[in-house]
Amino acid sequence: MKTARNYLLTASLLIVVGLSISCATQRQHHNSSVVDYLYPGKSDPIENAAIPVLSLPIKVGIAFVPGSEQTRTGFTTNFSAPMTPPLPEKEKIALMKEIGDNFKKYPFVKSIELIPSAYLSPGGSFTNLDQLRTMFGIDVIALLSYDQVQFTDEGMLSMSYWTLAGAYVVRGEKDDTNTMLDAAVFHIQSRKMLFRAPGISQVKGSATPVNLSEQLRTDSTASFHDAAKDLVVNLQEQLELFQEKVKSSPEEFKVVHKPGSTGGGGMDAFWLILVSGMGAYTLWLRKNHN
């Protein structure tokens, strides 16, 4: 009887432990934040922006703001899938190129510089941006930040991303990869944010426990690229709105044209003297002809 009770107790214990492992809620999270980069240690970020003078055509920089450490929450065991690595530099460059290529077509964009992460220091703020402005000769910078969460269980989990314009909350489902890319475009000299746009992606989970870590990595990359595509569409919309705003609010934005961007076919005294000579000869010929 006692033996039977021991067996029952052991079995119950194993079931409880097993259930704990299989039902444990896990979440992998890596992110970077524009707010943390520009306003480190400030709970209420206020920056006095000057009136931006947009000198057309502009040189635009694109950079990912430094990321924070990746975290994993929930119950983990030795059998848990290893954490997917944060966004590698190669992927960052590929994403920046993907976004930048869509803005080269605009005539007011002179060039686009892809700025490697090594040039951005964590919490570097506008001092760091001023350095980038000098180093790369850029006028405007699109600061990209991201937030990616990978859920490995169902629950009330959600991803909350705090941007300069407010918080975004995205619900998470089992094995989903939720990604949010955010682009905030700043005029560096005036410290003014010109416009911003988000890009959101949700890749539905299809992993089995066998290939979980590999699938999570694949989903992570795919989700970043999907979010980049969404970001491009939203950025273009915001850019259109911004152009209208610049036209309708000249007191808020000053637009000037760089030397060489406006040109004219101009005749000068040389041409006038030359053709005047020809004209005078023609008149003289006419007089003699008559």
Next chain:
Amino acid sequence: MATQKSQLRDSPIPVWTLTMIAAGILAYVIPGSAPLIVYDRAAILSGEVWRLITGNWVHFSLSHLVYDSATLGIVGWMIERRAYPYYKSLYILAPILIGVGLFAAQPDLQFYGGLSGIACGAVVYLSLHGLREDGPWRWFCLTVLLLTSGKIVLESLTNGFAVVTVDNIPFAPVPLSHVLGALTALLIFCWPYARDLMRLKSPVSVREM
């Protein structure tokens, strides 16, 4: 190349030239018209393709207008007075080729205006025809052609002499418009010869001969 004597016609009003200049003056004096027709790369990309052509009639200052109009006026008067063949084609083709050429070859250029490309084309066109004539006029035209070519090369090498500011807009000469105007003139001047050459080489022409 056969030479010919100058054929001066009395008192023909240079209608085409005057129309070109009048359009430039109207675009300058009518308030609000220039922004609608100036060569604006952003607007062209948005679908306002007429600006490729109409930009030639926009001027950024009075001196810009006076120099361009005076040069075109004198040369155009001489061309129409001599009734050189296809001169109307020059006035039709040059604005198109200048606009399209600038759009394709100078993506940095956001705004462009001025009749000088057409005027430059007219100078080259007049001089090329002058080479076919007898007497001092021929040598006069050869000198003008050489000086014009030299000026265009110099402008292209230095990319314009100076940047001036007109109404707070930094304004730079665009040598390419002069090059395009000159090329249009050369094209129209050579067209009859090319056409005759093609006729001679065609089988039908051989049989006819």
